Amino acid sequence: MKTMLTVLPLFIILSYLFLYLPSSADMSNQYVENGFVVNIAPEYRDIICPVFNNGELETGVAEIDQLIGKYGIYRFEREFPASERYSNTSVDLSGYYIVEFSPLHRLEDVINDFSSCCCIEHVERIGVCPVFAIYPDDPLFSEQWYLDSESYVDIDAPEGWIYEHGDASPIIAIIDTGVDYRHPDLINSIWINDGEVPDNGVDDDKNGYVDDIIGWDFVHGVRGDRYEDCFIEDNDPMDWYGHGTLVAGVASATTDNGVGVSGVGWGARIMVLRAGWGWGPYGFVRMDFCARAIFYAVNMGACVVNCSWSSSNSGGISAAVSYAVSKGVVVVVAVGNTGDEYSHYLASRGDTFCVAGSDMNGRRAIFSSYGSNVDVSAPAFSIMSTYRRYLGEHIYVSRSGTSMSAPQVSGLCALIKAQNPSLGGKAIMWVVHNSTKPMIGDEEWEKGLMGSGIISVENALCNEMLSSECANREIPTEVGVVKILSVSPSPSDDYIDVMFSSPCGVLSADIFDISGRKVLKRVFNVSGGEGEFSILLDNFNSGVYVLRLSDGIASDTMRFICIK
Known part of the structure; x- marks a missing residue:
């Protein structure tokens, strides 16, 4: 009812x-x-x-x-x-x-x-x-290349699932146009409010919402498509437009159930919060609806909030996000599809987790926005997911856009939370940020405009140092705390000298080859200020490499060439 x-x-x-x-x-x-x-x-x-x-x-x-x-x-x-x-x-x-x-x-x-x-x-x-657009692709596309492929440009999901399948404890709040919660690949992933007795007309858990069994529909007072529920808010957050169903499937469609697609979050539950609606080919969200949805999500136990839409600083959204961050919730935000350097309000705050989109070559998707505010990237091209078409057709389609990138990050955050329940939002973001794969050859990435790189489920979940030592760490907030001053000689055939500056503490040096594979890792103590170390290249093949230097809080990268 x-x-x-x-x-x-x-x-x-x-x-x-x-x-x-x-x-x-x-x-x-x-x-x-x-x-x-x-x-x-x-x-x-x-x-x-x-x-x-x-x-x-x-x-x-x-x-x-x-x-x-x-x-x-x-x-x-x-x-x-x-x-x-x-x-x-x-x-x-x-x-x-x-x-x-x-x-x-x-x-x-x-x-x-x-x-x-x-x-x-x-x-x-x-x-x-506006809800960020999703671009139609070949309807016969039937492989989720972004989860697993022969090249380095996927997010290494099956390799990561070896270390953590996830479970039902992490909750991902999908704030969007609703979700088709009856879809056969989503129905078993939907969060249920155990504090509410269904259909008794009473606010049993006293959270301000009556019979909110699977979430809430905040949309009211708008004009949309003929079959959109636009007039009065209620406890039925069903999706008509389809955008939210796509996002939910990418984040946590039921995995290993012999049906349809696999969600990155594997077993994470989806809290359905409708704050958007469709009008013809376009989708919209209202900032007061989104603000109230964020507040609801935090108080009802979500550890991740997914925002695959544009935003403005209005309608109480600023206060709601600040509240979420203060409670240790990760707010994942799609950067947008303008194809240039662009930042909407939520993407530019600095305390949210901003996601850009990569393509099948491991470079910036042509439509993806970019900028210094971006934290990480994830595949955005030809992403297969769940979909609802019109009156109840439960189907699968392939779509592109940064709306598809953000829920991959949300799913990964939920996996990390399942593996390490004590981790807070800042620590979870640190793990994701510091376990990415470099986007070698991408101009915007090399300028620091695509975040640290493409997310890797495997790197994030298999690295015990990342998961055990980051509880009190934060995403880098001060640019240039760790700085690579020079890598020389380049080209080189036998060694490189690295000049750097860093505060005192433990420093790690990682080298990646052109495929994004980590080929060397060194950890050493530094006393602070400028320093120097050397790395032998005895077992290196000819090619382009990327050196990443990190103190666990901030990092810097630089390319060099090895010629044998």
Whole structure:
């Protein structure tokens, strides 16, 4: 049974249609026209109490109540329900409220009046951002090359699964257009809320959502395709558009079940959170929907949140992500498909895990965005996954885009969490970041614009040093802490001298050949400052090699040539 969050008068439902009407001519980020988010000042948070009194909305704060009457405000609702239950964090979300008003008024006028109120700490518009496109490929493509291939450009999944199959304890929250939770290759991977009794109309776990058995559908008040569920949020996060089902299958389709495809996360569960919808060929998410979904995911136990969509700093998304990070949750973000140097809000924060896309040659996929904000790359071309078409057809298709890259990283993060349950988000990101394969010959990678390289499930799971010594380490936050000053001579036939600078501690030197295979590893202590060491090339063949120097917190790479 589908449970509705609330029942609204017809005039309110109709007014929702004006909130957002996407234009096919303008696919850039847009904003809701008669809604926004406010953060109540701390001294007023215990006073404000929105209620309907004889059909009139009141908050108990005179300054706000005057504006409610002036602008026909019909919704003044907590953005993050029951946030007091989860207050043991440095991020306070108790003051965030969603405000919606009569479309007869101008957004700028309402925002200006609220911004001038002494009881309002700040006001945020609500962004409507595109879901990253997925590009159709040959429908007869039937091999998941990105998991396992003869070349070095795959992510070494079968080799990694030898060390860790994963289990049902890690939860990946898929915040997207929903998920086809009835798909035969997903149905056994769906997270179930054990704290809720199905269909009893009661919020048993007191998290603010009634009968949220497999997640929640946050979408309401938008206009989409004919069969999209666009009016009232409820407990049925079914996917119509298809994007979220693709993403979920890549992250953790049920593996080794004799059906369909394999998900990177093997046994990880999928929490279904619908924050997006389809309109013709396009998909969209709204930032307040996404913010609430992130808050829900963190509080309900997700260790990874997957975001395969664009974003803007609006609608409370900043506070929600800060909350997730403070709780040790990994927020995985697709960088985008602009084909140039580009960064949307979530990809540029620095505390999320930003993923670019590689192609079948181990280089940047032509459509993938790139930039200094990228942490790692993963295959993005011809990715086979689960799909839902129209009214319940459970199929498989091959698609391309960084939307397909991000869930591979999410699946790997879940495997690492299953292998090492005590690891927090920063440590998990460190393992993924420091176990990648170099993208030799890729111009953007060599400039540091594609992250550390292509993820490797095998490298991340088989390296005991990575998994056991990284519990308190973090993803590099200071560029140039470790620096390779020179590698000489190059070309060389017998040895190389490496000049470097680094703080004191343990330093590791790894050398990779052109195929991405690690051919040498050295670990040694350094006293800090500039230093030098030599490496003999006795067993090296002629070719191009990459030296990676790392202290476990920061790293640097440089190419050299060996000629025999």
